[in-house]
Amino acid sequence: MAEVCMDMPSLTGFPGQPAGSRLAYASERESTTGLAETLAALANAHGGTLIVSGGRGTSLAALHNPAAAIEMVLAAALSCTPPLIIPLPQIIEHQGMSLLAVEVPSGLPYVYAVQGRYLRREGANNVPLSPAALHRLFSERADVGWERQTPPGASLQELDSDLITAYARRVGPPAGDDPLALLTRRGCLIDGIPTNAGLLLFGRDVAARFPQAELTLVSYRGREPADTFEREDICAPLPEAIRRAERWLNEHMRKGSRMIGLEREDWTQFPPGAVREALVNAVAHRDYATRGEGIRITMFSDRLEVYSPGRLPGHVTLDNIRAERFSRNPAIVQVLADLGLVERLGYGIDRMLRQLASAGLPPATFRETAAGFLVILPGQPMAEAVPGGVDTAAWRRMGLNDRQIDALLFVVEHERITNRDLQEMHPDVSPETIRRDLSDLVSRGLLLKVGDKRATYYILK
CATH class of the missing domain: 3.30.950.30 (Schlafen, AAA domain)
Structure with a gap:
């Protein structure tokens, strides 16, 4: 049995203290x-x-x-x-x-x-x-507990045994010794029948049972909706949906860098940690009993809007949202916590606000709509965000490695680069690898080779 240090943040009291309300x-x-x-x-x-x-x-x-x-x-x-x-x-x-x-x-x-x-x-x-x-x-505590209900006709055959096995392995013994007993303890099974939570988390075909569980991701280049955009629709077991959505958002988030001397400084359109918190909170706490619409995440050049169906649960209001805790879906939240996707204590909003502040951005905005909840994360167009910065997202999508991105950034700042310049930035890399990096940039049409032998240098093409 693994030992856990007593500085665990989840504990609300420690051995030796007097017994009390918590x-x-x-x-x-x-x-x-x-x-x-x-x-x-x-x-x-x-x-x-x-x-x-x-x-x-x-x-x-x-x-x-x-x-x-x-x-x-x-x-x-x-x-x-x-x-x-x-x-x-x-x-x-x-x-x-x-x-x-x-x-x-x-x-x-x-x-x-x-x-x-x-x-x-x-x-x-x-x-x-x-x-x-x-x-x-x-x-x-007036919620009817939709996640605990067993839908008509549900059976164990609807659950993905591979997902259950991987989950039980992640949790470990003794809970992982009997996966079905673990799912029962987590509210995913009742008398051997999958609950709504169990089907959302481990179902083979989430879209067939719960089309409202779909995540719609949209990216616009400007500050307002336009005819040109990129879109992805995801309807999968919730842990997989979170991972896929996070990857998509990170891929479509504009990223940039600038060279300070020989060191590269990276920056992003939005703090990735804050984006992750907004995504995970939307998936973990939305009202899945609401049919007809799913979670919508829309990325603009200056903001990210995350909408989830269902107004704030229980006694939580816009005024006390940072201090109060109320989980509409405790079974879903606990399984996501077991998988390391969410903190069980529910301090995601505090973390989100701290990450925005660390990035020099204003706080997030929280709004209740007629039938849902909207989180708006502020960001800035990349050209305005960092003086001298360059948007490197396209280079990353091309599969360029960090050394090649450093080389291009160096050329942007200094107008040219030599093998020696790139070697000084990466002294642990062999000269032959440096030569291949620059040669590849030439073959891709990003750099132009000028001169010969020791007089060789490279400029932007």
Whole structure:
């Protein structure tokens, strides 16, 4: 079992701290029902961390059987009504002891019960919800849970076994030992029948079941829609759709470089990390129950617009969007988190804003439309973005290597380049490779060779 350092950012509390509203303790000898009550109480409040040890309370002791403790916690989560979807518990080391850290995400869309009892974490205790408090919580978490529903006629044959195997391998033991049990814990199967979430994530033919899951990507050269554009439509299992869309956006995003002395400085039309956050958030949090339209991502020269069907969920508003957490699709989000495509805690907007600020760009704009949510990432036309910069996107699409791009940038700045100039920029590369790089640029019609032997230099053709 891999060990996890205690500087993990996902934990909301650490061993040794007093129990509280977001930190609870349990013994590995605790009953499944007792564990389930604590997990449900945290989920019905603001989430938090449960530390399981071989001792009692804050009197910590090393686990006697870590694997059994993990299975017991997962069984407890599954025994909640509805089943509670949590990240895989993690073995951590604390003062030489192996303990189990169990994260309960915040912002879940359901109200959880254990054997008909509804509890909520208040201070260091799990307390029953009063009728008024329970009614209020149900009102706040009013989503019907479309991702948990099983569509008519769904069967295991609709799932791609290769995708499931790869996912289980990524998650690893013990959860990966039984892929179907893992999918059940993740809310992708109910009684052996795929849920909507399971079909979206692992389906063989997503387009047949859910045409509304399509991503439409469009790139315009200017600031407004025009007759000339490039377009890609993607309807695939959600992890694959994210990866394909990210590649397309990176390929169509204008990239540039400039030479500062012998060093190359690269820049992009938009911060790639911010683009990725906007894309992943749209896929993870859109309302898939809304049919008739998919996610639309439109790239202009000065901005990127990302539209997803469905208004803001739960209690999240435009005013509190940075502070509040609410997951419309917890099963989808958890699987994407397992695959490393999204952070489970939901701080994507904060990261997006930080990346824009680091690039010297204004904050993103967030808007609710009549039936959806729109994110606008600001950017700048490349000619205005970096003084002396050159758009190198076309060169990259031609398959030029970094040395050849450096050579062309050097010629743009200095009007000519020699073998020695390029050799000084890349001293670890052989002279023969440098010669072939420049010769290839000549054969491609990008450079013109002037002179002979030691007097040879190259200029733009």
